[in-house]
Amino acid sequence: MNSLNNKVAVITGSARGLGKAIAERYASLGADIVINYSRDKVSAEEVESNIKAMGARVISVQADISKVAEIEKLFAAAKKAFGKIDIVVANAGIEMVETPVVDFTEEQFDRVFGINTKGTYFTLQQAAKNVEDGGRIIYIASSTTSFPVPGMAVYGGSKTTPRYLVDILSKEIGHRGITVNSIIPFAVDHSGIFADPESYPRLRKQLLDSCPMGRLAEVEDVANVAEFFASDLSSFVNGQHLLVNGGATN
Numbered sequence: 001m002n003s004l005n006n007k008v009a010v011i012t013g014s015a016r017g018l019g020k021a022i023a024e025r026y027a028s029l030g031a032d033i034v035i036n037y038s039r040d041k042v043s044a045e046e047v048e049s050n051i052k053a054m055g056a057r058v059i060s061v062q063a064d065i066s067k068v069a070e071i072e073k074l075f076a077a078a079k080k081a082f083g084k085i086d087i088v089v090a091n092a093g094i095e096m097v098e099t100p101v102v103d104f105t106e107e108q109f110d111r112v113f114g115i116n117t118k119g120t121y122f123t124l125q126q127a128a129k130n131v132e133d134g135g136r137i138i139y140i141a142s143s144t145t146s147f148p149v150p151g152m153a154v155y156g157g158s159k160t161t162p163r164y165l166v167d168i169l170s171k172e173i174g175h176r177g178i179t180v181n182s183i184i185p186f187a188v189d190h191s192g193i194f195a196d197p198e199s200y201p202r203l204r205k206q207l208l209d210s211c212p213m214g215r216l217a218e219v220e221d222v223a224n225v226a227e228f229f230a231s232d233l234s235s236f237v238n239g240q241h242l243l244v245n246g247g248a249t250n
Contacts, residue, residue, distance in 0.1 A: 002231035005030035008082040009230070010074065012036045012065055012123055013092030015043040017191040018140060021219035022089055022226045023047060027056040029227065034078040034085075035060040036092065057082070065092040065119035066111075075126045087230050088127035090120050090162070091140040095193050098151040098203060109154055116158035124165055124180075134177040138229045139166050140222070141182045146243060147250045151203075163241060170239030179238040183225050186245035189216040213246035 009026045013019040015037035024047065027033050033051050035058060037044040044060045051058040061077045063070040078085050093116045096108060120139065127137045141163050144156030163182055170180040187193075187207045193200055194216065207216060225244050228234050 002227055002233065003030055004087070004230060007031040007086040007230075008034070008078065008084055009087035009089065010034040010036065010078050010085055010127075011089040011091055012063075012074070012119075013038075014089075015040045015047060017195070018185070018188060018219055018222050019089070019091040020047050021223040022091065024050055024054075025223040025227055026087070026230065027051040027054045027058065029231075030056065031087065031230075032057040032082050034058075034074070034081070036063055036065070036074055038062070038064050038092070065123060066114040068122045071119070071122050071126055075130050079130065084132050085127075085130050085135070086132050087136045087138070088123070088131055089138045089140065089226060089230075090123040090127070092119060092123070093140070093159070096152075096155045097149075097193060097200065099154070100151060101153045104154050112154050113158045116155070117161045120162040121165060124162065124169060128169055128173050128178075131178055135179075136230045136234075137169070137178060137180040138226060139163065139180075139182040141184045141241065143184050143186050143243065143245050143248065146184060147248070149206075149250075166241065167239055174238055177235075179229070179234060181229050181234070181237060181239065182241045183222060183229065184241055184243045184245070185222045186211065186217040186243075186248055188222065189218055191219055207248070210250045211246045211248040215246065217244060217246070
């Protein structure tokens with residue numbers, strides 16, 4: 001088993017979904033956890049309770065990732081609580097699907113890019129400033145950055161810029177022994193827009209038809225890769241983008 005004993009991990013957007021699964025996986029491996037949430041305090045408290053039951057140290061920090069001052073507050077709280085940061089997972093984001101290019105409003109564009117692009121950029125910036133030498137920085141991207149899907153122009157576009165930032169940052173701070181990688185999940189069942197199994201039936205069928213394995217991803221599929229990127233097993237894997245999509249081709 002991989003060990004994250006004596007490591008401190010900050011996971012943005014970790015009150016539910018992928019972030020929750022990653023936070024709980026890291027805690028099960030011995031890491032101290034910083035949970036981040038924007039509005040859902042109840043869910044964050046539930047994750048915090050789960051992690052405490054594992055015997056790990058944990059704090060929850062409310063911070064709106066679309067605001068730079070809030071991101072700085074999150075990292076300051078993490079260092080105040082635990083004295084250091086070893087792992088950062090930039091997971092926070094919002095989805096907007098089945099909306100043609102011609103139908104997007106300026107308000108929708110600003111909201112999606114404000115969190116997914118600006119928020120992730122400055123999360124990765126703070127990670128680069130605060131992560132210990134030999135640490136790990138992980139960005140949770142989207143398969144729409146590899147396979148364009150109609151109706152997801154703004155969402156896919158907002159997730160593409162941080163993916164490029166991973167390439168640059170891996171070169172700028174690699175000399176410190178820090179690895180910077182991205183995980184590119186397929187659509188995740190029981191999470192995000194598919195938290196309700198009845199939601200988006202047309203899109204669900206389209207995605208299922210594209211995957212040779214005949215299913216969507218599960219949060220544990222992504223947590224498995226997040227474990228790999230956080231562990232010593234990936235110490236020489238840097239600037240990479242790993243598809244977790246069951247072989248889907250579009």
